[in-house]
Amino acid sequence: MSAFILRRLVHMIPLLVGITLVSFLIMQIAPGDPVDLLTERNATAEERARVRTLYGLDRPLYVQYWIWLTNMLQGDFGHSYVRGRPVLEMIAERLPNTVYLNLVVSVLIYSVAIPIGVASALRQYSTFDHTVTGTAFLGQALPNFWFGLLLIYGIALRTEAIPVGGIATYGVTLAEHGVWPVLVDRIRHLLLPVIVMGFSAMAGVTRYMRSGMLEVIRKDYVRTARAKGLNERIVIYKHAMRNALLPIVTIVGFQLPVLFSGSVIIENIFSWPGLGTLSVDAVFMRDYMVVMAFNVIGATLVILGNFIADILYVVVDPRISYE
Numbered sequence: 001m002s003a004f005i006l007r008r009l010v011h012m013i014p015l016l017v018g019i020t021l022v023s024f025l026i027m028q029i030a031p032g033d034p035v036d037l038l039t040e041r042n043a044t045a046e047e048r049a050r051v052r053t054l055y056g057l058d059r060p061l062y063v064q065y066w067i068w069l070t071n072m073l074q075g076d077f078g079h080s081y082v083r084g085r086p087v088l089e090m091i092a093e094r095l096p097n098t099v100y101l102n103l104v105v106s107v108l109i110y111s112v113a114i115p116i117g118v119a120s121a122l123r124q125y126s127t128f129d130h131t132v133t134g135t136a137f138l139g140q141a142l143p144n145f146w147f148g149l150l151l152i153y154g155i156a157l158r159t160e161a162i163p164v165g166g167i168a169t170y171g172v173t174l175a176e177h178g179v180w181p182v183l184v185d186r187i188r189h190l191l192l193p194v195i196v197m198g199f200s201a202m203a204g205v206t207r208y209m210r211s212g213m214l215e216v217i218r219k220d221y222v223r224t225a226r227a228k229g230l231n232e233r234i235v236i237y238k239h240a241m242r243n244a245l246l247p248i249v250t251i252v253g254f255q256l257p258v259l260f261s262g263s264v265i266i267e268n269i270f271s272w273p274g275l276g277t278l279s280v281d282a283v284f285m286r287d288y289m290v291v292m293a294f295n296v297i298g299a300t301l302v303i304l305g306n307f308i309a310d311i312l313y314v315v316v317d318p319r320i321s322y323e
Contacts, residue, residue, distance in 0.1 A: 008307055016300060020072070023295040024065050032286045037081040072296065078289040082282075087293045090278065097167055098267070098274035104190060105197045106255060113202040114248065117209025118241060124214065132206060139203025148196045148269040156192060163189050165271035193270045197263055205251060212244035219243075246313065253309025257301035 038051045052058045056067060071078065077087035120132040156164040163169070172185045216222065217240050225235045267276030275294075282290035 019299040023292050027288045077293040082285045082287045087289050094275045094278050108198050109202045113205035117206045120210045121213030136203040136207045139199045145265050208247045216240045216244045249312045253305040
């Protein structure tokens with residue numbers, strides 16, 4: 001196992017270098033010029049040339065890439081061309097809000113979808129199973145942005161009890177109002193984003209869990225466990241469910257980059273001050289340093305998520321070995 005982990009870590013190095021190179025080259029061939037963001041609209045050619053020299057944009061591309069890469073490895077992702085602030089500082093400022101939202105959604109998804117998927121598989125072709133399957137198809141087919149706008153129009157605008165945007169009501173603080181009013185206020189702001197994000201993701205997890213359970217409960221070892229007279233709960237939750245969780249482990253591995261990047265569409269619809277809105281603003285304003293930082297960090301987390309999923313396979317299923 002240790003040899004596998006070491007080998008995977010070594011293989012990550014050239015892959016990460018390739019990701020940084022591709023991200024850098026994509027931003028170089030993208031339309032626009034960073035100098036336009038750093039100078040006034042009526043700047044002279046001399047002023048533009050001075051700014052280009054100041055930021056090292058007049059150097060060869062391989063030199064610019066090497067400087068950016070070495071700085072990034074030291075934790076310096078550069079400064080925003082638009083806001084003039086360190087990129088890492090801007091990301092750290094928004095990261096807690098995105099993690100907060102996605103952790104709530106993730107806990108809700110797996111704590112509800114997995115039991116529903118198991119129950120649906122055990123009651124195959126029943127009314128409950130047809131209802132769950134139909135709802136799951138609806139959740140995956142329903143566009144998030146349309147569902148979010150529908151909730152805003154159909155629910156939030158008809159009642160003042162549910163806010164349509166933001167993370168908290170201005171002025172509602174622990175110092176002035178106490179724990180309970182602040183908690184209720186945060187839940188009210190979480191309600192719509194969690195419903196929209198959770199409904200779609202829960203549908204997918206439920207279908208994966210149902211499919212995995214249907215495949216596992218027909219295995220010989222499950223029949224043998226029942227033939228031995230084991231309690232049905234032990235057969236389902238100790239023997240069958242553990243092996244049916246392998247597809248879910250893959251989804252959990254991909255959840256790591258989602259915790260970082262958040263849901264771009266949902267955060268923008270509900271004005272959630274997270275990394276999703278920051279990344280969209282950076283793209284529209286051509287804030288190259290911020291976009292490259294998002295590309296590299298997001299791709300790195302995808303690789304780490306896959307690595308964590310591979311390790312969890314062994315934890316969930318002892319039959320798997322990487323020796």
